[in-house]
Each structure stands twice: as C-alpha cells, then as structure tokens.
Amino acid sequence: MRYLSTRDAGQSATLSEALARGLAPDGGLYVPSAFPALAARDFDGATTLPEVAVRFLTPFFVGDALAPALGAIVGEAFDFPVPLVALGTAEDAAVLELFHGPTAAFKDFGARFLAAALARLPRAASRPLSILVATSGDTGGAVAAAFHGRPGVEVVVLYPKGLVSPRQEQQLTCWGGNVRSLAVQGTFDDCQALVKAAFADTGLAAERVLSSANSINVGRLLPQASYYAYASLATFRRTGRAANFIVPSGNLGNVLAAVWARRVGLPIGELVLAFNENRTVPDYLATGEWRPRPSRPTLASAMDVGNPSNMERLRHLYPEWPALKGAVAATVVSDEAIRARIRTDRASLKQPWCPHTATAAEAYARLTPAARAAAPWVLVSTAHPAKFPETVEPLIGASVPVPPALARLLELPKHVREIPATLAALKDALA
Numbered sequence: 001m002r003y004l005s006t007r008d009a010g011q012s013a014t015l016s017e018a019l020a021r022g023l024a025p026d027g028g029l030y031v032p033s034a035f036p037a038l039a040a041r042d043f044d045g046a047t048t049l050p051e052v053a054v055r056f057l058t059p060f061f062v063g064d065a066l067a068p069a070l071g072a073i074v075g076e077a078f079d080f081p082v083p084l085v086a087l088g089t090a091e092d093a094a095v096l097e098l099f100h101g102p103t104a105a106f107k108d109f110g111a112r113f114l115a116a117a118l119a120r121l122p123r124a125a126s127r128p129l130s131i132l133v134a135t136s137g138d139t140g141g142a143v144a145a146a147f148h149g150r151p152g153v154e155v156v157v158l159y160p161k162g163l164v165s166p167r168q169e170q171q172l173t174c175w176g177g178n179v180r181s182l183a184v185q186g187t188f189d190d191c192q193a194l195v196k197a198a199f200a201d202t203g204l205a206a207e208r209v210l211s212s213a214n215s216i217n218v219g220r221l222l223p224q225a226s227y228y229a230y231a232s233l234a235t236f237r238r239t240g241r242a243a244n245f246i247v248p249s250g251n252l253g254n255v256l257a258a259v260w261a262r263r264v265g266l267p268i269g270e271l272v273l274a275f276n277e278n279r280t281v282p283d284y285l286a287t288g289e290w291r292p293r294p295s296r297p298t299l300a301s302a303m304d305v306g307n308p309s310n311m312e313r314l315r316h317l318y319p320e321w322p323a324l325k326g327a328v329a330a331t332v333v334s335d336e337a338i339r340a341r342i343r344t345d346r347a348s349l350k351q352p353w354c355p356h357t358a359t360a361a362e363a364y365a366r367l368t369p370a371a372r373a374a375a376p377w378v379l380v381s382t383a384h385p386a387k388f389p390e391t392v393e394p395l396i397g398a399s400v401p402v403p404p405a406l407a408r409l410l411e412l413p414k415h416v417r418e419i420p421a422t423l424a425a426l427k428d429a430l431a
C-alpha cells in the first residue's frame with residue numbers, strides 16, 4: 001500500500017514515511033492510494049477491538065516495514081475498554097464511549113497508536129524526532145501522554161492560551177521531561193498555522209526530524225477507523241443492519257476515519273456530523289462555497305475550528321460538492337442547545353454528556369421519529385464529562401466523579417511557556 005499526497009498523486013510514500021513525516025512535502029495530506037475491500041464476513045472470529053483492528057489495518061500495512069509489528073502496535077495502543085452502551089431509548093441507539101484512555105478523550109486512540117508505531121521505526125540517533133502538535137484541547141494531552149518518557153522523541157504542544165478548559169490545560173502542561181508545552185497567544189487556527197510554518201522552515205527541518213501528531217497524520221486516522229469497524233460490526237452482528245453514526249466534529253479527523261471505514265466496506269450507513277457554532281463545514285454542505293473563517297470560542301472548545309485540515313482529505317475523496325453533500329449530513333448546535341441537552345439528558349443517563357458529546361446527542365434528538373427508527377444509531381462520545389466540570393456541573397447541579405487516570409494527572413505540577421503566535425517565537429522556544 002502506498003500513500004499519496006492530496007495535492008499531487010505523484011508524491012507517494014510508504015506508510016512508515018507517511019507516519020514519520022505527518023504532512024507530505026508539498027503540503028498535502030497523505031491518503032491511501034486505494035481502499036481495500038472488506039466485508040463483515042472477513043471479520044468472522046474477530047470480536048475485540050484489537051482483533052478487529054488487526055484485520056482492518058492489515059491491508060493498510062501491506063509491504064511496509066511496520067507490517068510485522070501491527071499486532072504489537074495495536075495491542076500496546078488499544079489497552080483500554082471501548083464500551084458500546086445502549087442508550088435505553090425506545091429506538092435502537094447506543095453510545096460509543098471513546099473516553100476510557102489515559103486522557104479521557106478519543107484522541108488517545110490515535111496518539112497511542114502513532115506513538116507505538118513511531119517507536120518501532122528505525123531512525124538515525126543523531127537527529128532527534130520532534131513531534132509538533134497544535135491542539136484545541138484534547139489532542140495535545142493525548143499525544144504528550146503517549147510519548148512522555150519515550151527515548152529519542154521530543155513533543156512540543158501548542159495550545160491557544162485561555163481557550164482550553166482548566167483540566168485540559170492541566171493535561172497539556174503536567175508532563176515536563178521530553179514534553180514542551182507552549183501557551184500561544186492566539187487561537188487554535190494560529191497554533192495550526194505555526195506548526196505548518198515550522199514544517200516549511202528549512203532551518204528547523206535541518207536540525208531535527210520534524211513530525212506532526214495532528215489529525216493530519218495518517219497514523220491517527222487508521223486507528224480511529226478501526227473503532228468504527230469494531231462498533232459497526234458489533235451492531236451489524238446484533239441487528240443485521242448497518243449502523244448510522246453521529247460524530248461531534250471539528251477538524252474532521254474523527255469523522256474522516258468513519259468515512260474511510262465505510263469506504264472499505266464496513267456496515268456503516270449515514271454519517272451525521274454534529275458541529276458547534278463554527279459552521280464552515282455545514283455552510284459548505286448547504287451552499288457549495290468553501291469559506292474558511294476564524295474559529296469562534298464555544299462550550300465544545302475542542303471543536304472550535306474554522307478551517308478544518310481534514311476537509312482536504314474529504315474533498316479528495318468527494319471532489320464534487322453534490323457527492324460530498326450526499327456522503328455526510330451536518331447539524332449546528334449552539335451553546336444554548338448544548339447546555340439544554342446536557343440538562344435534559346442527565347435524568348435518563350448514568351452520567352452526563354461532555355459538551356462535545358452533547359452536540360451529537362442534540363443531533364440525535366433532532367432526528368424525526370422515522371429516521372430514528374430507520375436504523376440502529378451510534379452516538380460517538382468523544383470525551384469524559386469530568387474534563388469539563390465548569391460547564392457540566394452547574395447544569396446538572398452535581399459533581400462529576402473523576403476517572404482515576406485523569407485524577408492522577410490533575411495532581412502533577414505545570415510546566416508551560418507562553419509565546420506570541422509567531423514563527424520566531426516558536427523557534428526561540430525550540431532552541
């Protein structure tokens with residue numbers, strides 16, 4: 001399997017090269033040169049996430065130096081539970097809980113997989129590997145957790161100062177050692193632009209091997225596609241029907257993984273993208289006009305993205321607007337609707353939604369009864385509500401118990417440096 005740049009199919013790479021580079025040399029994003037075809041029966045006997053993931057990912061690893069290590073990578077990365085919990089409604093609906101990893105958000109899947117893969121790549125010891133990661137809140141913590149203490153690798157986390165929740169900030173800054181945390185005076189889009197500028201800077205690239213752990217890295221999308229394979233197979237085996245998914249979306253990495261899993265042939269029906277008030281993608285689906293804009297702060301801050309990177313991959317797959325419009329649907333959920341949904345659903349659930357997951361729950365509530373009955377629905381839960389107590393607790397009038405892994409991180413001291421959103425300041429911080 002080769003991986004091609006979205007901007008020039010002539011720029012191809014092996015999987016190992018794509019993982020190590022993150023971004024293609026021409027600034028494009030790597031996509032598989034072809035999608036393998038797999039049907040539900042190809043997964044007979046595979047029931048756990050690691051078992052499903054190995055079958056799903058084998059064709060994506062064919063011919064690569066990492067192929068023999070796939071089982072070990074999957075086993076190391078996916079060592080926490082992935083419950084698919086019935087919602088308890090009259091119609092068939094379930095919640096895919098992706099928040100049982102070390103930093104309590106779905107980013108742990110991609111970050112841990114990428115770390116396990118990069119750790120197995122041979123590289124020259126003379127040039128350290130620097131992983132640059134721009135984060136809107138959860139990615140940076142997951143990447144830092146996954147790489148912390150690994151020899152020969154340095155992680156640089158860039159996050160928008162004041163625009164992440166206090167507990168997210170704690171997870172971004174509690175590491176030290178081989179992790180540098182930079183609070184950038186700007187937005188997530190500024191952080192993302194800085195990472196891109198660092199890649200384009202020949203001086204930086206000469207002294208270190210730069211890589212990116214953002215969802216632009218194909219090594220994050222592949223493991224995410226595995227949990228869609230897993231959840232869709234579990235639903236198909238139970239009901240004989242393809243599942244529809246609702247995905248809280250920002251930079252589109254999570255939903256793109258679902259699109260890829262569906263393209264491979266997994267039993268996945270409709271994909272509904274739930275957005276906060278950052279409506280670049282919903283507006284594009286409605287009008288056909290691509291108009292990126294600055295991000296706006298919302299309660300679902302990890303989805304505050306005005307110029308989602310993975311749109312380039314989605315449009316590569318569906319170059320024509322009508323086709324793209326047919327492939328995914330979108331809903332916009334205001335902060336007010338997020339609050340109301342957390343309050344309303346609290347009564348019927350064991351635990352409240354996090355603000356991001358609440359956008360998916362609201363999208364589900366907006367479906368017509370006929371649509372709800374038409375297929376089994378899976379609501380993708382992207383983070384644990386205990387990461388956002390300042391939003392969730394006043395709404396439900398109760399405290400949210402903190403999962404033990406998260407509680408441990410909250411005790412650690414902070415290591416952080418504040419920088420202006422300029423390449424000069426970033427280079428200075430890296431020096």
Ligand SMILES: *Cc1c(COP(=O)(O)O)cnc(C)c1O
Pocket residue numbers: 105106107137138139215248249250251252253254255302303356357382383
């Ligand atoms: C990152 C994130 C999202 C958005 O996911 P994308 O892949 O950027 O679309 C949603 N919810 C949470 C909790 C996140 O951390």
